[in-house]
Each structure stands twice: as C-alpha cells, then as structure tokens.
Amino acid sequence: MQLPRLSKLPKLAGIRNSQAKAGLPPGTLIFVGDKVSDKSQVDLIAYNEHEIEEYSSQNTEQIIGRLDKTKVNWVNIDGLHNVDLIEQIGEHFHLHPLLLEDVLNTEHRPKSEDYADHLFFVLKTLYNLTGDSITYEQISFVLGKNYLLSFQEKEGDIFDGFRNRLRQINNNKNRARKKGSDYLFYRLIDTVVDGYYSILEKVGERIEILEDEVYDNPSRATLKKIQQLKKELVFLRKSVYPLREALSKVTKGEYSFIKKDTLPFFSDVYDHTIHVIETVETYRDLVTGVMDMYMTSVSNRMNEVMKVLTVIATIFIPLTFIVGVYGMNFEYIPELSWKYGYFGTWGVMLLICIGMLMYFKRKKWL
Template sequence: MHKSKKNKNFSPPFKQVGQPLIFDENVTRPTVQYTPTKTETFIYNSEKLDSFVQVDEFTYSAQPQVIHWINIFGVDNLNLIARLKDILNIDPLTLEDIVHLNQRPKIDEFSDYIYIIVKMLYLDSAVNEIKTEQISILWGKNFVISLQQREGDVFDPIRKQLRIPQSTLRNRSADFLVYSLLDTIIDYYFVILENLSDKIEDLDEKITLNPDQKTISTILNIKKQLIYFRKSITPLRETFRYFQQTDSPLINKETLKFFMSIHDHVFIAIDNLETLKDLLSGMYDNYLTSISNKMNEIMKVLTTIATIFIPLTFIAGIYGMNFNHMPELKWKFGYPLSLFSMAVISGIMILFFK
C-alpha cells in the first residue's frame, strides 16, 4: 500500500467509521447488477496513435515514451475497478473514492500517482437543468485514467487533437493530457454561464415589458441552478491551489503554468457566477416592484371608480327613500334633474382625478 504525501490543506479520502473497505483484500465484494462498462483507450506518442474500445475490460502495459489514456464509462463494475489496484497498484482508499460518488473536488498525491476529483457539468436540454457528474482522474508517469459515472462527456476536442500528429497534445507528456482534460471541463463551465446569462437577459426584457406568474417560477429555477453551480465549482478554488504548492515529479515546469491558468479560470468562473447571482437578485426585486406598481395601478382605477360612485349612490339613496312628503318626487323635472346632477358630478370628479 502506498503512503500518501498529501498536502495539509487537502482532506483525506472519505470513509465511514466502522465500514470495511470494498477493495480490501480480505473483504468479499458484493455482487451487483450493472450496465456493461465501456472503456476507451488511446495509446500514443508523437509518432503513432492506437485507439480502441472494450467492454468490461481495459488494457494497459507500461511502455517507455508511450502514454496511455484510458477513459472508463461507469464505475459500478467493482471487479473492473479492482483491477486498477492489481495492475497499477492504486491505493484501496482511492478506489473507494472512485465508486463512492458525490465526493467533494480534491487532489490527493501519492508516491507514484496523483488522484483528482472534479465535477463535470452539462446542460440537460430535456429538463432544462444543470446536471453534474463526478470525474475521477488517476495520473501517473505514462498513464492517465479518467473514470466517469456514465457515457457522454465534453472531451471530444481532446479526442480530435490526439488524432492530429502535429498537435501539442501528441508531443507532450501525460501531465499535459491531464491539463487538457481539466481545462476542457472548466471551459464548459463558461458555456453554461453564457447560457444562464442569455436566459437572465431574456427574462429581464420580459419583466420590463410584461411580467406574469411564470416569470417568478423562471427566476426561482435559474436561482436554483446558480446555487447548484456554485456548490459544484467553489471547492475548486482551494483544490487547484495544490498546483501552487506541489513539487511532484509528475508535473513538468513548462506545464505548471498551464495548470496555474486553470486556477485563474476557476476564479473567473466564480466571479461571473456571483455577477449573475447579483443580477438575478436585482431582477427579482424589479419583478416585485413591477408587480407592486401594477397592483397599485389597478387599485387606483378601482378607487377612482368607487369614489365617483359615492356621490351618485348618495343621490340615488336620498331619492330612493319612500317618504310621502318629498316634493321632488312629484315634480316633472325631478328625474331628468337628478340624472343631470349625477352626470355633472361624475364629470367634475373625472376631471379632478385626471
């Protein structure tokens, strides 16, 4: 078992007290039903590239000057995950973190590999919500293994670069592949931020023109997504500080500046997120103000109408009393004079309220 060389600023892997490790040698792993695990393998250097797909299996054989990228879709095949320990001598605690999802983003450094957890975010157009997926990255001298919860990711630009012999990715070491994976994940955060920004802009225009009951539902939905987004990426601010402190031999000096740029991008993403959050809060206040003004206009109209009818009702009430001695009731001009008086009073009050 490896002895980890973890930085004091990073928390140890999660494990419930008293719960045996699934990947301990003396523990029988439970048999579970799972969807067949797909593995995608790229074996490359500056001169050649081999790529293939396997099911419930992966291939690795250490070769000098050759990098292996193994992308595994699905982490519920425990026997397949256990092979990482057998082939690459991965610490059982690391394997525990891989299969126990909903971990916080973190970086753990061991004697001959680095383990990274990040959150990959994407937009689910079917329900119009942000979805998250835990990505685990095992990074050694000549291998990078990325493990995802399900098939589908944002790594297509990396796959395209690997198929170009002259690309920077093909001519760099494994640390540049790790940088590319992290950078692609972080870049997609900005795609989501842009999408949310467009929604907020459209919503602002709708609030200005014609706010309705659906508007508040939309505001609350976007606010919920922003909170979910913030919860997913904020821990990266501290996690990626690791690159400012590490002296790991797995990271070349010329690649370190690229990792530092990812750290800067995380800060920019969080700043943009806070800006959108402030805009949405202001928009919510504008919505309440708009609804309040709209209600005041309605109340003003109703009050005006009620005020106009008060003297008219008074006149009608006076002459609606059934007393015998009311001379106006028997006067032939009494009825038209009453209507004329009501019309004059109404006109005067309408002019007054204008």
C-alpha cells in the first residue's frame, strides 16, 4: 500500500533565511523566520503598587523616554522583522549582539542565558489548534533590574488577561503590582505554559476522534490525519523539552536577577512543564497505537476480502472441472445423449456449491 505524502514541514522560509546568514560574522542582525505581520510597535507598561501607566508607539525613542526607574517597566516589542527597531532597543539596554541575533532567529530552541546585567530567555508559545496544525510563535524575554523586555513576532498575544489584572489598582490580592520584574517574568512564562494545556486538550480530543474513525471507517484520509498529528507532536515535543532545561537553571538560583522569594513560583512552572512533557509522551504513544490500529484494521479488511475471494475461487474449482470434462470434444461421452443431462449437471453443481458453503460455515471460514 502506498502511503500518502506528508505535508511540507513548516517554516521552510526561515530555513532559507538561515542559509542567507552563511559566512556572515557572529552578531550580524538578520531576521530569520516568516514575516507574519507588517506592523511594528513598542508598548510600555510602567507600574508599581499604587499606579500604572501605559504607552504605545512605533517610535522607540518616545517609549525609551517614558521609562521610569522607580517602577517596573514592561516593554513589549511586536514585529521581529523590523531589525532597526530591535537594534535601537538593544543599544539603549546594552544588549549583546549575539543576544539580539538570537531574538531575530525565530528557529531557536527554548533556552536561558545569563549576561552581565540581564537574563535572556526564549521559548515557544502555542496559540490554538486550527485545522490540522498548531500555531507557534517564538517569544524572547530580557530580564533586567527593573525592566522586562518581551519580543514577539506579531501583534496580539496571550497576555491580555494578565494585563487586565495589572490594571486593577484597588485589588489587594494583586501580587504582581507589589513585586518586581522577576515576578512579572514568572507570570508571563506561567501564562505561556498554561496555554500548552489547552492545546494538549484539543490534541487529546483529536486522538479520540481518530480512534473512532479508525475503528469505524479507516481511509487514506484518516492515515494522513494521523501522520499530521504525529508531526505536530514532534514539534510540540521540541518546543517543550528544552524549556525544562531552561527553567531548571532558573529554579537552581543560578541567576542573580531572580529573587529567592520568587524561586518557588518558578519551581511550580517547572513542575507544570514536566507534566506537559509527560502528556506529550503519552499522546505520542497513543498516536502510535492509533497508527498500529489503522494498519491492523486495513490488514483485517484486506484479509476479509481475500477470504471471500478465496471461497469463491474454491467453489468454482470443482465446477470448472465438471464443465471442463463435459466440454471435451469426444464423441462417446456417456451422458451426452441423456435427455436430462443438462439439468442433471446443473443439479450436481448446485449441490456441490451448497455442500461447500455449509462446510465452510461449519468450519467458521465465513
């Protein structure tokens, strides 16, 4: 059986851009990835326990001028394709060229790195399951003394709910307003990891649907869906597995920008990541089982067809023998002149058919 071809791997454009960097010195700023938005924008949320201010602009200098050292400054940059904007941000916050190069490369695996006066962290966020594919986006964070930079590929993210909670001034339970940029860093990562659960829930529903489809009516389209889901789980595994290592460095207290009272929160995110990884592995095993079930179902169907054809062929063997005998061109065949020879031959052949069918049924071959 010829298997259907897998769909093209995602982000091939990013791979081509990576090839364009060949031969260039380290730290050369080139955007690597698919351009998913034409708009570039910088948003600033500066807050403390008592007040919060928000600004949005496409002019980096205007946002930089609004930074307040007495507050926590969350600077969010949308549109990684705008290399000049990323470079301006890097110059103001004294970011290393290699760090900026990693920000512009959307093909990076999750990781964390410690620089002299800031912490760099990159991970993948999963938005929703549309059709047969998961929407991926890379988010990079730079954590400093009183600021947090977040770099995103496009406008719109999963942090709107957290932004709304930050705006609640009179909420005494609003821990984020009372803590520093390291706690803000934790809350954003926790939001991303929580988003994994909704995606895994949808993946689990797809597996259940595929199991029913394989059991009831397997087809080539079903096989294509299974292969697509296996590919998505591979990309999901690549997005989550390195995140465990990155968070492990944070929970061990290796970074001076993470306060001791914030470390338990990162340990909680680390536990969630482990649970997500275990769920992904479970789903991979389930999809492999669905694939085996599909192949078994197709094989059983083929065996049923071959069994029916074999029974038909077996029944016709004696009939063909009888017809062959009385089809010979000898002049003196005993039953050739018999008045009821034709009907008698048919009767014998029908009795043979009925007898063989009863025998096959008794042997449970039918």
